[in-house]
Amino acid sequence: QVQLVQSGSELKKPGASVKVSCKASGYTFTTYAMNWVRQAPGQGLEWMGWINTNTGNPTYAQGFTGRFVFSLDTSVSTAYLQISSLKAEDTAVYYCARDRVPITKVRGHPRWFDPWGQGTLLSVSS
Amino acid sequence: EIVMTQSPATLSVSPGERATLSCRASQSVSSNLAWYQQKPGQAPRLLIYGASTRDTGIPARFSGSGSGTEFTLTISSLQSEDFAVYYCQQYNNWPPTFGQGTKVEIK
Numbered sequence: 681q682v683q684l685v686q687s688g689s690e691l692k693k694p695g696a697s698v699k700v701s702c703k704a705s706g707y708t709f710t711t712y713a714m715n716w717v718r719q720a721p722g723q724g725l726e727w728m729g730w731i732n733t734n735t736g737n738p739t740y741a742q743g744f745t746g747r748f749v750f751s752l753d754t755s756v757s758t759a760y761l762q763i764s765s766l767k768a769e770d771t772a773v774y775y776c777a778r779d780r781v782p783i784t785k786v787r788g789h790p791r792w793f794d795p796w797g798q799g800t801l802l803s804v805s806s
Numbered sequence: 807e808i809v810m811t812q813s814p815a816t817l818s819v820s821p822g823e824r825a826t827l828s829c830r831a832s833q834s835v836s837s838n839l840a841w842y843q844q845k846p847g848q849a850p851r852l853l854i855y856g857a858s859t860r861d862t863g864i865p866a867r868f869s870g871s872g873s874g875t876e877f878t879l880t881i882s883s884l885q886s887e888d889f890a891v892y893y894c895q896q897y898n899n900w901p902p903t904f905g906q907g908t909k910v911e912i913k
Contacts, residue, residue, distance in 0.1 A: 724893065726904070727903065742901070790900075791838075793852065796850055798848075
């Protein structure tokens with residue numbers, strides 16, 4: 681079945697970096713874009729951006745430029761989220777979520793998301 | 807960006823009763839709206855897209871309606887497994903945006 685499996689929880693100190701992975705299975709990885717969504721503790725969902733898994737081109741939402749980097753390793757069907765210069769306010773659960781419409785049809789425009797990874801809890805604390 | 811506003815923030819419903827959740831967009835999103843269910847400690851789960859199309863495997867008690875700026879998710883007869891937080895998401899305009907969620911709790 682179509683599945684996204686993310687890496688485990690992380691505890692980091694302010695100023696450090698982290699790289700979260702999202703391994704896809706059950707479908708052709710390069711057919712669908714991958715989105716990243718943040719959920720701060722007790723809060724709602726915030727779209728961070730997405731990456732075209734065919735071209736590797738990332739697009740970042742406002743507020744997620746500079747310290748946030750999306751990347752891919754298509755040989756292992758895995759997407760990555762790297763966050764540098766971590767701050768306490770980066771503490772959140774980070775989800776990868778596949779776009780449901782094939783890249784060839786979305787015309788650069790995210791649609792609805794399914795499936796989602798199980799989430800990766802990032803805690804940033806000194 | 808388009809602001810999605812959900813109401814109420816919390817809905818208290820007895821099992822077997824009907825639940826009606828609202829989602830309003832700050833400008834028209836046509837029918838480009840999805841609904842998700844999130845249970846504690848779990849990832850969101852897609853319920854509906856295109857404002858009214860149930861995803862595969864979603865029970866018929868879940869239905870979506872609306873277009874433009876006003877949308878509704880209806881759960882016809884609440885089951886114990888339906889108590890969760892529900893989010894709407896528009897994908898008509900960039901960036902895609904979510905509502906703040908409605909928590910459906912047991913009355």
